[in-house]
Amino acid sequence: MDGAAPLFRMEGISKRYGGVRALEKADLTVTAGSIHAILGENGAGKSTLIKIMAGVVAPDEGAMTLDGSEVSFASPAAANQAGIVCIFQELSLIPELSVADNIVISDPPKRFGMIDRKAQRRIAEEALARAGASDIHPRALVKDLPLSRRQMVEIAKALARKPRILILDEATSALTAADVARVFEVLKRLRSEGLALLYISHRMNEIAELADHCTVFRNGRNVASYKAGTKSDNEVVELMIGREYRHIFPPKSASAQAATPVLEARNLSWADRLDNISLGVRAGEVVGLGGLDGQGQRELLLAFFGVLRGLRGEVLIDGKPVSIASPRAASDSGVGMALIPEDRKTEGLMLPMTVRENLSFAALDRLSKGGIIDRAAEQRLIDDMVGLLAIKTAGLDIPVGALSGGNQQKVVIAKWLMRQPRIILLNDPTRGIDVGTKQEIYQLMRKLADQGAAILFYSTDYDELIGCCDRVLVLYDGSVKRELVGAEITEHALIASALNIHGEGAGQSQGAGA
Amino acid sequence: MKDWRYLMAEQRGTLLALGIFIVMFIIYTTNHPAGFTANVVQTAANKGVLLAFVAMAQTLVVITAGIDLSVGMILLLTNCLASWLVVGTPFETTLGVIAVLLAGLVCGAINGAIVIYGRLQPIVATIATGAVYYGIGLLLRPFPGGSVNEDLADALTGKLFDVIPTSLVALLVVVLVVWVPFSRSVFGRAAYAAGSSETAAYMSGVPIRRGKFFAYMLAGLLASIGGLFLTFFTYTGEAAYASGNAYTLFSIAAVVLGGVSLFGGKGSAIGAIFGALAFRTIGDLLFVFDFDPLWQPLFQGVILLIAVSLGAFALFRVRNRLEWFL
Numbered sequence: 001m002d003g004a005a006p007l008f009r010m011e012g013i014s015k016r017y018g019g020v021r022a023l024e025k026a027d028l029t030v031t032a033g034s035i036h037a038i039l040g041e042n043g044a045g046k047s048t049l050i051k052i053m054a055g056v057v058a059p060d061e062g063a064m065t066l067d068g069s070e071v072s073f074a075s076p077a078a079a080n081q082a083g084i085v086c087i088f089q090e091l092s093l094i095p096e097l098s099v100a101d102n103i104v105i106s107d108p109p110k111r112f113g114m115i116d117r118k119a120q121r122r123i124a125e126e127a128l129a130r131a132g133a134s135d136i137h138p139r140a141l142v143k144d145l146p147l148s149r150r151q152m153v154e155i156a157k158a159l160a161r162k163p164r165i166l167i168l169d170e171a172t173s174a175l176t177a178a179d180v181a182r183v184f185e186v187l188k189r190l191r192s193e194g195l196a197l198l199y200i201s202h203r204m205n206e207i208a209e210l211a212d213h214c215t216v217f218r219n220g221r222n223v224a225s226y227k228a229g230t231k232s233d234n235e236v237v238e239l240m241i242g243r244e245y246r247h248i249f250p251p252k253s254a255s256a257q258a259a260t261p262v263l264e265a266r267n268l269s270w271a272d273r274l275d276n277i278s279l280g281v282r283a284g285e286v287v288g289l290g291g292l293d294g295q296g297q298r299e300l301l302l303a304f305f306g307v308l309r310g311l312r313g314e315v316l317i318d319g320k321p322v323s324i325a326s327p328r329a330a331s332d333s334g335v336g337m338a339l340i341p342e343d344r345k346t347e348g349l350m351l352p353m354t355v356r357e358n359l360s361f362a363a364l365d366r367l368s369k370g371g372i373i374d375r376a377a378e379q380r381l382i383d384d385m386v387g388l389l390a391i392k393t394a395g396l397d398i399p400v401g402a403l404s405g406g407n408q409q410k411v412v413i414a415k416w417l418m419r420q421p422r423i424i425l426l427n428d429p430t431r432g433i434d435v436g437t438k439q440e441i442y443q444l445m446r447k448l449a450d451q452g453a454a455i456l457f458y459s460t461d462y463d464e465l466i467g468c469c470d471r472v473l474v475l476y477d478g479s480v481k482r483e484l485v486g487a488e489i490t491e492h493a494l495i496a497s498a499l500n501i502h503g504e505g506a507g508q509s510q511g512a513g514a
Numbered sequence: 515m516k517d518w519r520y521l522m523a524e525q526r527g528t529l530l531a532l533g534i535f536i537v538m539f540i541i542y543t544t545n546h547p548a549g550f551t552a553n554v555v556q557t558a559a560n561k562g563v564l565l566a567f568v569a570m571a572q573t574l575v576v577i578t579a580g581i582d583l584s585v586g587m588i589l590l591l592t593n594c595l596a597s598w599l600v601v602g603t604p605f606e607t608t609l610g611v612i613a614v615l616l617a618g619l620v621c622g623a624i625n626g627a628i629v630i631y632g633r634l635q636p637i638v639a640t641i642a643t644g645a646v647y648y649g650i651g652l653l654l655r656p657f658p659g660g661s662v663n664e665d666l667a668d669a670l671t672g673k674l675f676d677v678i679p680t681s682l683v684a685l686l687v688v689v690l691v692v693w694v695p696f697s698r699s700v701f702g703r704a705a706y707a708a709g710s711s712e713t714a715a716y717m718s719g720v721p722i723r724r725g726k727f728f729a730y731m732l733a734g735l736l737a738s739i740g741g742l743f744l745t746f747f748t749y750t751g752e753a754a755y756a757s758g759n760a761y762t763l764f765s766i767a768a769v770v771l772g773g774v775s776l777f778g779g780k781g782s783a784i785g786a787i788f789g790a791l792a793f794r795t796i797g798d799l800l801f802v803f804d805f806d807p808l809w810q811p812l813f814q815g816v817i818l819l820i821a822v823s824l825g826a827f828a829l830f831r832v833r834n835r836l837e838w839f840l
Contacts, residue, residue, distance in 0.1 A: 056717070077719030092717040096710035096779035098524075101703065106719040114698040139520035157718075271833060302834070309833045326835070347836075 005068070007032045007196050008053075008084070008165055013062030014220075015048050022048040024220040025062070030165060035187065035197045037207045037228065040217035041240050041462070041495070046200055049217070050167050053198075054086035055079030080106060083164035087154050087171045095143035100124035102142055103157045127160035128153075132182035148175050155183065159190075166190065167198040172206060184210060202292050204233055204499050216240060233501050241491050249439075249467030250446040253284075260319040262454040263304065263337075263423045268313035273299045275479040276313070281423070281454040286445060288469030288489075289458040291498045296478035297458040298342060301425045304456070305339040306330040317423075331362065331419060338362070338416035342427040348412035351401035355393050356382060358400045358411055363418040385414040390440065406437030413444070424448060426457045430464060442468050462494045476500045527773015528785035534771065534821055535792035542795050545802040552677050559679035560671055560747055562794040564589075566685055567740030568761050569768035569790040570693065570783040571622075571733040576769055578726045579709040579778025580629060580636035584644030585737045586762035588621045590753050591651040592741025597660025597751025600742070607663040615738050621647055622734020626727040644762070651753040658752035667746035681743065685787065688739055692732060693783045701728040709778025768793045771821050793818070 008030040015023040023045045030036055040046045051057045053064070055073030064071050066082055073079040079086075093102050100120050109119035124138040133152035142150060151171065158166060168187075172180050187197060187210060201207055207214065211228040216239045224239050231239075261280030268277040274296050281287045289297045302308050304315065306324035314321050317335050324330045330337040341347035349358050359382050360367060367378045382396065389410045393403055400411055409429060416424070426445070430438045445468055449455050459465050465472050466489050474482045474497040482497040522529070542558070543550040568585050575582040592614050599610030621643070628639045670680050696702045704725025707715035715722050740761075745751060766776075772789025774781025796817045800810050 075719065076717050080719055088717065092714045094707045094710045094714050094718070094779070096775075097703070097706060098520075102718075105703070105707065105715075108700055108703065110700070114695060115700065115703060117698070137516060137520060139517060139524070141523070299834075302836070307835045309835060 006030060007067065009065045010049075010053070011063050011065075013049070013052060013059045013064075015052065015057065015059050021220050023052075023059070026217070026220065026222050028215060028222065030196045030198065032164070032196050033191055033194045034212040035191055035199055035210050037211035037214045038198060038200045038217060039207070039214060039236060039240060044217040044240070045220040046217050047169065048220075050086055050169055050198065050200065053079070053084055053165075053167060054088075055084075056086075077106065080161055080163075083162075084167070085158045085161050085163035085165070086167040086169065087158050088169055093142045093150055093154060093157070096141065098139050098141055099128070099136055099145075099153050100138035102153060103127050103138075103160045105157070106161065123160055124156070127156040130159050130186065131156040132186050133179075148179055151175055152179060152183075155186070159186075163195065165196045165198065167200070169200045170202070172201060172203070180206070202499055204236070204501050233496075237492060237495050237499075240495065250443045252286075252470060253446070253450055261316075262318060263456065264316040264319070265300075265304070266314040266316065268300070268303060268311065268315070270299060270303055270308050270311050273478050274303060275477065277475075277478075277480055279473055279480065281456050283422070283452045283454050284449050285471070286449050286455045286457055286469050288465040288472035289456065289475060290462070290465050290472045290484075290494050291475040291481070293460050295475040297475055298427060299478075300475070301339060301427050301456070301458060304330070304423075304425060305337060331416075331421070336419070336422035337425065338419060338421035338423070339425040340413055340416060340427060340429050342431070344408055344412045348415075349400050349408060352399050354397045355391075355400050355403070355411060356396040359385060359396075359415050359418065362415050366419065381418055385418060388417070389414050389444065406433040409433050409437065409441070413441070417448075422453055424453050424455045426455065426459075428458055428460055430459065430461065438464075462491050465489065465494060466491060474498055525782075525785075527781055528788065531772040531785045531788035531792060535788045535795065538792050538795040538799065542799055542802055545799075547802075552673060556673055556679040558795065558798070559682045561798075562791040563681040563685050564740055564743055564747070565761065565764055565768060565790040565794055566787045567688070567736050567743065568765040569772065569786040570688075571736035571740070572762075572765040572769045573772070573774050573781060573783040573786040574696070574705070574729040574733040574736070575625075575636065576766075576774050576776060577709050577778060577781060578705045578729050579712075580726070580730075581766070581776070582625060582640050582730070582733055583637060583762050584621070584625060584640040584647055585733065585765055586758035586760065587644040587647040587651070588618055588734055588737035589741045589744060589761055590758040591621065591647040591654075592618050592738040593744045593748075594651040594654040594660075594751040594753055596742050596745040597655060597662060600662050600666070600745060602663070604663075607666055610663075611742065614742055615735060618734045618736075618738020618741065619731055620734065622731040622737070623727070625734065626730030629730065630723050630726050644758075648753060648755060648758060655751045655753050658750050658754075660751040662745045662749050664749065667749060670743070670746050684743070688736070689784065689787070692736065696728065696732055697782065699728075701725045705729040706779050710780070764793060765790070767818055767822075771818070792821070 006029045010026065010028040013023055013026045026045065026049060028049065038046050048057070052059050055076045055078050071082060073082065094105065103124040104120050109116045109123060111119070121138055125134070128134050128136055128138065131152055133156060136145070136149055136153060142153060145153065155171065172183060175183065191197060199207070199210060214226055214228050215222050216224045216236065218240060261282045264280040266278050269275055277300060289300065291297060299308065303311055306326045306329050315324060316322065322335065324335060327339070329335065345351060360378055363381070364373065367374055367381065391410045391414065392407050400408060403411065413429070430441055445455060445457065457469060469489060470486070472484045472489050472494065473480045474484065474494065476498065481500060484493055543554060546554055548554050568589055571585045572582055595617055596610065596614045599613050600607055601610065625640055625643055628634050628643065629636045632639070670684055672680050674680050674683060700721065701724055704715070704720045704722055705728065707720045708722040708726055712722060768790035769786045770776065770789070771792055772781065772785030772787065774786055797810065797814050800807065800813055
């Protein structure tokens with residue numbers, strides 16, 4: 001328990017992606033036989049930090065030392081060799097291979113040059129048992145396992161590599177409560193065996209139970225390190241926020257409340273990702289979806305847009321129950337819905353095609369007569385949109401992939417505005433674009449709302465939710481945990497409810513006083 | 515106890531192909547005027563084995579999520595080469611066989627190098643190299659001709675103990691010597707891993723490039739074994755463009771029939787062999803039913819479509835429509 005010589009140390013690590021600074025002179029010290037928790041908001045630099053540790057990306061500057069000697073890793077394999085193994089948030093399992101195949105994948109046991117299947121089976125069974133998951137059959141294919149089982153296989157795979165430093169990045173996010181308990185037993189045992197564990201999680205109660213040390217990251221820097229249990233939840237949240245507030249948001253209009261919501265959901269559930277969600281969005285209103293990434297926000301938007309099958313519960317448009325079976329039906333004039341997708345490169349745009357073609361895709365039915373596109377009408381509408389959104393392009397006939405990220409995003413939005421939608425769903429529309437364009441998008445959102453659109457807006461950026469939304473629904477584990485209205489929407493409230501502390505009606509086990 | 519069920523699930527594609535083949539073959543032999551005799555089986559085996567070798571070659575590449583449109587042309591090239599080299603004394607013949615197999619290996623290695631290290635799309639790269647291989651074959655044999663060591667040819671296309679077709683035994687030997695070691699080696703697993711999820715494989719430190727390279731190289735080797743057997747059946751070398759293309763396309767059909775996923779990462783060469791045999795039997799069905807041969811392509815196409823559709827039922831279970839496009 002006592003801090004002997006550190007096992008691993010990172011000093012002055014910086015990393016930029018394009019112009020964006022992900023890490024700025026970050027330090028971290030890891031000692032053997034302890035669990036070290038890393039905390040921080042979405043985008044605080046935690047992921048980049050562990051990617052550097054695990055050899056996935058190389059730092060721009062800074063030094064790493066292992067056992068007192070300097071190291072650098074050219075690939076994940078090199079980091080593994082040095083004893084650093086990471087369990088990534090995006091799973092690294094190969095779906096078509098069996099559990100046993102996956103567990104030994106980086107160094108299969110060999111006999112006469114061929115993989116020794118008996119030895120492989122034995123190693124896999126041992127690793128699964130060590131991970132507390134001996135209920136998983138080594139011959140099962142990974143793609144047939146539910147997410148929580150895959151996560152357990154991922155942990156077993158990491159253990160089979162005999163790591164000295166084990167990094168868990170949100171490794172429990174997909175697990176059931178029973179699994180979490182078993183994983184915790186395993187982690188505590190590993191700590192007593194002398195491993196160093198780095199634990200990244202948004203779940204404060206998990207950190208309270210497990211961690212020996214904590215380090216908080218903010219804006220790419222480590223802002224505080226402390227012994228676990230010496231700070232209250234509130235203080236930790238303060239540490240995670242602590243940044244200047246930017247006044248780039250348009251004023252909110254006093255929302256005139258219409259009687260029935262344009263878009264309404266009643267007890268919406270889907271698979272194990274959406275759990276009994278009820279909400280309503282009125283005309284002229286901007287409603288935000290908050291919470292940690294991956295709590296069902298994306299699925300909720302897809303559910304409204306007719307992408308998911310096997311949906312339970314009701315969707316109502318103008319107070320009337322409807323069943324929307326495809327994006328085409330959702331954008332139909334009777335419903336008038338538009339979804340600005342999260343990944344503009346795959347779901348929003350056809351990158352090699354021209355700006356003109358991309359803009360017209362969603363509105364082709366309105367622009368054509370008898371299957372022939374009315375070029376003049378198309379041009380008029382496109383001119384309107386390019387003007388309205390101030391899209392900066394060298395021409396309408398260049399590939400949309402040649403535009404900057406911000407302008408690409410404007411094309412995605414314009415494409416849907418060409419249909420004059422009444423309901424606009426936005427899935428994290430400002431991710432990876434510059435501040436100037438962000439500001440334009442905020443203003444556009446407000447303008448559309450003032451013109452009578454109902455807007456449902458998911459963002460991973462809390463500032464945006466505070467600055468743009470009339471109401472925010474915070475999702476956790478596929479259900480709405482809290483609704484914040486007007487002045488209640490503060491960064492503190494958003495983070496606290498996203499972490500599901502101060503649980504309203506959900507038990508008072510976290511005794512953090514405000 | 516439950517192990518055998520997982521085994522069944524792993525081998526489902528192969529078993530389905532075996533089932534289709536058995537059904538087709540029973541229909542074929544029961545309607546054949548001569549019935550189920552050693553001679554009928556021998557003729558069927560000799561025809562089927564050629565496509566089986568090419569389909570095995572295709573399987574290796576398809577497992578890596580690639581496709582090899584040059585397999586048919588490697589078959590032609592090695593056929594032309596064999597018609598020059600596999601002649602003379604037993605010693606000369608042996609050297610000739612080795613040279614032909616090496617040529618196939620080199621063709622496959624070139625494909626692999628271009629796709630993996632040149633980072634070209636497999637489909638374009640192998641169309642181009644296929645044209646090159648055909649061109650070389652044409653230079654070797656501008657007109658059909660040449661010969662082959664007939665003792666060897668007759669031995670490998672005849673019957674063992676007057677019952678078992680030798681070509682089937684040869685196929686079995688190739689499976690044991692090429693496919694089984696490959697599929698159980700680290701490189702074989704790397705090929706599967708790369709085909710299933712290249713990023714996950716990279717993150718896990720799998721030797722992706724070498725695995726894929728081996729797959730392409732062995733594909734060339736298997737296609738050249740097919741070329742050798744073509745020479746043994748025909749006693750000549752011929753650079754027949756249409757036949758090369760037909761072998762390439764049929765190999766893809768056979769692979770799909772054999773339960774190998776064109777998206778990569780799934781399937782086995784054994785399945786592809788049964789797929790190839792089934793495909794050949796479908797083609798021969800018309801002859802035993804005494805239909806007009808004009809109907810053959812249409813009939814073959816319809817049967818193929820039905821067989822391939824069996825694999826698409828899983829799509830009905832998808833709950834997120836975006837997964838249709840993954």
